[in-house]
Amino acid sequence: MLLTVTDLRKSYPAGDNPVTVLNGVDLTLDAGQSLALTGESGSGKSTLLHLIGGLDLPDSGAIVLNGADIAGLDDKGRAAVRRGTVGVVFQQFNLIPSLRVADNIAFHARLAGRHDPAWAARLADRMGLTAHLAKFPEQLSGGQQQRVALARTLAARPQLVLADEPTGNLDEATAATVMDLMLELVAETGAALLIVTHSDRVAARLDRRIHLARGRVT
Amino acid sequence: MIRTVWSALWSQWRRNPLQLFTLMAGLALATALWSGVQAINAEARASYDVAAATLGEGQFAQILPSEGGAIAQETYVKLRRAGWLVSPVVEGRLAGVRVVGLDPLTAPGGLGPVRFAQGADIIPFLSGRGQVFGGAEALDALKGQTEADLILSPDVAPGTVLTDIGVAQRLLDMPGQITRLIVARTQPLGRPDLATVAPGLTLRPPQGGSDIGRLTDSFHLNLTAFGLLSFAVGIFIVNGAIGLAFEQRRPMVRTLRALGMPLGQLMGLIAVELVGLALLAGIVGVALGYLIAAALLPDVSATLRGLYGAEVSGTLHLRPVWWLSGLAISVGGTLAAGAGAMWSLWTMPLLSSAQPRAWAMRSGQAAAVQGALAVGLLAVALGLALTGDGLVAGFALLACLLIGAALLLPIVLRLVLAGAERLAKGPLAQWFWADTRQQVPGLSLALMALLLAMAANVGVSTMVSSFRLTFVGFLDQRLSSELYVTTDSAEQAAALVAWVTPRVDAVLPIQSSQITLAGRPTDLYGARDQATYRDNWKFLDAAADPWDQVAAGAGILVNEQLARRSSLSIGQTVDVAGQSFVIVGVYGDYGNPIGQAIITETVFHDLFPQITAQRFGLRLPPADVPALTRALTDDFGLPAANIINQAGIKAFSLGVFDRTFTVTTALNILTLSVAGFAILMSLLTLAGMRVPQLAPVWALGLTRAELGRLELVRAVLLAILTAVCAIPLGLGLAWVLLAIVNVAAFGWRLPMYLFPWDYARLVLFALVAAGLAALWPARRLARTPPTDLLKVFANER
Numbered sequence A: 001m002l003l004t005v006t007d008l009r010k011s012y013p014a015g016d017n018p019v020t021v022l023n024g025v026d027l028t029l030d031a032g033q034s035l036a037l038t039g040e041s042g043s044g045k046s047t048l049l050h051l052i053g054g055l056d057l058p059d060s061g062a063i064v065l066n067g068a069d070i071a072g073l074d075d076k077g078r079a080a081v082r083r084g085t086v087g088v089v090f091q092q093f094n095l096i097p098s099l100r101v102a103d104n105i106a107f108h109a110r111l112a113g114r115h116d117p118a119w120a121a122r123l124a125d126r127m128g129l130t131a132h133l134a135k136f137p138e139q140l141s142g143g144q145q146q147r148v149a150l151a152r153t154l155a156a157r158p159q160l161v162l163a164d165e166p167t168g169n170l171d172e173a174t175a176a177t178v179m180d181l182m183l184e185l186v187a188e189t190g191a192a193l194l195i196v197t198h199s200d201r202v203a204a205r206l207d208r209r210i211h212l213a214r215g216r217v218t
Numbered sequence B: 001m002i003r004t005v006w007s008a009l010w011s012q013w014r015r016n017p018l019q020l021f022t023l024m025a026g027l028a029l030a031t032a033l034w035s036g037v038q039a040i041n042a043e044a045r046a047s048y049d050v051a052a053a054t055l056g057e058g059q060f061a062q063i064l065p066s067e068g069g070a071i072a073q074e075t076y077v078k079l080r081r082a083g084w085l086v087s088p089v090v091e092g093r094l095a096g097v098r099v100v101g102l103d104p105l106t107a108p109g110g111l112g113p114v115r116f117a118q119g120a121d122i123i124p125f126l127s128g129r130g131q132v133f134g135g136a137e138a139l140d141a142l143k144g145q146t147e148a149d150l151i152l153s154p155d156v157a158p159g160t161v162l163t164d165i166g167v168a169q170r171l172l173d174m175p176g177q178i179t180r181l182i183v184a185r186t187q188p189l190g191r192p193d194l195a196t197v198a199p200g201l202t203l204r205p206p207q208g209g210s211d212i213g214r215l216t217d218s219f220h221l222n223l224t225a226f227g228l229l230s231f232a233v234g235i236f237i238v239n240g241a242i243g244l245a246f247e248q249r250r251p252m253v254r255t256l257r258a259l260g261m262p263l264g265q266l267m268g269l270i271a272v273e274l275v276g277l278a279l280l281a282g283i284v285g286v287a288l289g290y291l292i293a294a295a296l297l298p299d300v301s302a303t304l305r306g307l308y309g310a311e312v313s314g315t316l317h318l319r320p321v322w323w324l325s326g327l328a329i330s331v332g333g334t335l336a337a338g339a340g341a342m343w344s345l346w347t348m349p350l351l352s353s354a355q356p357r358a359w360a361m362r363s364g365q366a367a368a369v370q371g372a373l374a375v376g377l378l379a380v381a382l383g384l385a386l387t388g389d390g391l392v393a394g395f396a397l398l399a400c401l402l403i404g405a406a407l408l409l410p411i412v413l414r415l416v417l418a419g420a421e422r423l424a425k426g427p428l429a430q431w432f433w434a435d436t437r438q439q440v441p442g443l444s445l446a447l448m449a450l451l452l453a454m455a456a457n458v459g460v461s462t463m464v465s466s467f468r469l470t471f472v473g474f475l476d477q478r479l480s481s482e483l484y485v486t487t488d489s490a491e492q493a494a495a496l497v498a499w500v501t502p503r504v505d506a507v508l509p510i511q512s513s514q515i516t517l518a519g520r521p522t523d524l525y526g527a528r529d530q531a532t533y534r535d536n537w538k539f540l541d542a543a544a545d546p547w548d549q550v551a552a553g554a555g556i557l558v559n560e561q562l563a564r565r566s567s568l569s570i571g572q573t574v575d576v577a578g579q580s581f582v583i584v585g586v587y588g589d590y591g592n593p594i595g596q597a598i599i600t601e602t603v604f605h606d607l608f609p610q611i612t613a614q615r616f617g618l619r620l621p622p623a624d625v626p627a628l629t630r631a632l633t634d635d636f637g638l639p640a641a642n643i644i645n646q647a648g649i650k651a652f653s654l655g656v657f658d659r660t661f662t663v664t665t666a667l668n669i670l671t672l673s674v675a676g677f678a679i680l681m682s683l684l685t686l687a688g689m690r691v692p693q694l695a696p697v698w699a700l701g702l703t704r705a706e707l708g709r710l711e712l713v714r715a716v717l718l719a720i721l722t723a724v725c726a727i728p729l730g731l732g733l734a735w736v737l738l739a740i741v742n743v744a745a746f747g748w749r750l751p752m753y754l755f756p757w758d759y760a761r762l763v764l765f766a767l768v769a770a771g772l773a774a775l776w777p778a779r780r781l782a783r784t785p786p787t788d789l790l791k792v793f794a795n796e797r
């Protein structure tokens, strides 16, 4: 088992009584498996993704990734998880504004010590970014930016790819192309995939599907 | 309507208190630095004045009894009543110490070199037991001789103590008597002749002497330039704050105009608002400047002024001028800094986008314009340096150089950072350089302020230190005799030579005549052929064995001023009283406004038989100086004021310089603090923009602590790069001040020396300032909650 989440709880402070967002979430994911995470807006999908990605700390519960519980790690340990084990694609503003596209694509892989120029070039080619490698992120369209973010994540060959509505900001046609590319390439690298999505069409193409409501998986 | 506008204008400041604070603090600090420098200049001048007065030489005319003896107190009162601005001095010896009694309320410059020790104040000085100021040795000698408080004051010349005139009269047992009167430089018109009011007194005109006053004029000019520069540093901050505020005001201005407010009236109100803020900040600044000056120069004259305000003569007009000039420069600076922002509001089309432009993200086109402007200004500066002449050209050169360099700085920084990025190995290093480059536009105003602050510091340190080295060397050359004595008549001179010759190693007569040489007024000196000159004089340019050629009769030495103004050089021939001489040497003569030339004594006597020397330099072993001084006054009967101990003058001038060093070091630190403040304010302003730039890097596997550390390193690194640019700029500044402005203003050129350790220390200060400024923003970043960073990536929030 690549990922086992047990009884995960998280609340945010809001005035006198904190808002409980996750109230005992359990889930598992095998290596290479893909999972769709659905739920209404505000149901805590992003929160769950952030906790699994080592971006934030839960109040309680365990997140065992690769046999180690990352819920108990300090800042440094969680940074190492982000660097080496997972790759996250957010809805927007994924890219480092001061770096060119080519350097953005290579950044995560180089940080993780897994940079393979040939693989990065192939990803850029498959994403249709070859002509844009010397540009800065602000010179790209939203769809192009999301493809760069995807290429960057895949170039680093993480064991687990987390994607939080990666096409949520794109128009329908662009969203479909980006999503197709994503599913195809993730399958090619053999990484496990957890996507937050609203789309039944996308969810149907994945191995499993879970729904988040009232702080629990249903 | 107007009330609506006011509340709209004010609400902006209320929403951005940091901006208002930056504006006010920048302005107050700038004004404080400016007026602090002004105050220090004024105080230093007062110190020189009183030193010149106590040393009995220099710029002040004096009134002495024609027949020797003392002046009666009534005579002094009569002179004051008749309108003469004179100040009484009582002088004498007690236990081997020269006691000088002054009247602090009428003496020019009060008691300049005396500082009050902690706990002391003016009241006991003026009344009661009294206070006696002096160096440790002099005070030791007086122990048990007086019940006045002995107050250690290292600025007083060695072997001398200063005290109130009443105390001195008691100490010296000279009740109702005055030794001499110092004559203030400016006197009321229409006062009666000295002979009518007080027959039996003679007026001795001011003597050339070592020209401490005039030499230091140059120093003050340069210090004033420094004050202006410090002010410019502050104005950079103000400019940044106003620019940012006005950017954010655009939508509001548009709304007000759409509501029917005439643009002219709106701009008028904004101008009134700015002037009001400037006046407020100016008042704080002047007060702060006064505190700075008082902290740096806590001496009696400042205290006197503080206590007596307008009552102290000679300072009557000082304080209002001080306040007004401080306020004027604050308002002027604000309007200058705000002019650009006001102009762009004025020309803003009513219908263009209401989006405030992000001030940090200037377009590439603007960068190109800025670069072209910078290069143009520097080219003009170079042209002026090569061909320019005169004071105006010198200051224009300074302005072009500094503004051009400041504008060029961001461009240079970006180039350097781009180069570093290309050389970077790891992904983090690459990102670090790229990201640093991206920060340059947002930080450029603060970095320009740092550049100017550091350049001013390098320039002024170089200038002051060069000045000190030159001046001390020059004094060693000029004051090579151990004692200088002045006689009042030819008979006394002859008697003195006869009396003193067996008691010393050598007697060097000082004799001169006012002539016209190469068309310019010149003091011609006849020098005795003596080792003193050969050993001590240094030439800027000379033929072989200049003193031999002078001694042979046909050679003449000229000072730098004369050589420059009349384009004289070695080997040229000049006419003196119908006889021609070959120029064999040019020497530095710092502080002298007119030409000077030296020929040998024998030829001088042939040409000017009517002139006999009345001043003499005496060479003797330094250990014998005190004994001979005593013998000269006690046995020969020469007034103490007629004897100058060169060690005293040298010690005094070193004291002045050391004090000036303290002052400049303090000013250095203050200016750097202002620049550090500018960096802090810029970083805080940029902090909001930073989070989206840093969040992706954090998400990819850096810790917040690492990012915070890198922020700190980034600020320090930018400061280092700026410092590296500032050193050559500062040296350029020093060169312009020493080689162009000074020559234009005074006719002589100060040699420039380099002081690498001083510069290294300055760079260190700058790093500390930048590091301290970045510390808080970096800590804040390192403690940003993850949820704040994650908000960047979420759409809905």
Ligand SMILES: Nc1ncnc2c1ncn2[C@@H]1O[C@H](COP(=O)(O)OP(=O)(O)O)[C@@H](O)[C@H]1O
Pocket (backbone or CB within 6 Å): A012, A013, A014, A021, A039, A040, A041, A042, A043, A044, A045, A046, A047, A048, B787, B788
């Ligand atoms: N930093 C935060 N502070 C306070 N409340 C938050 C914060 N982040 C999320 N929430 C709240 O937690 C709930 C879940 O948010 P989120 O995980 O973003 O949901 P989803 O991604 O499913 O739309 C929402 O009600 C949201 O308002």
Ligand SMILES: [Mg+2]
Pocket (backbone or CB within 6 Å): A045, A046, A047, A164, B794
């Ligand atoms: Mg979400």
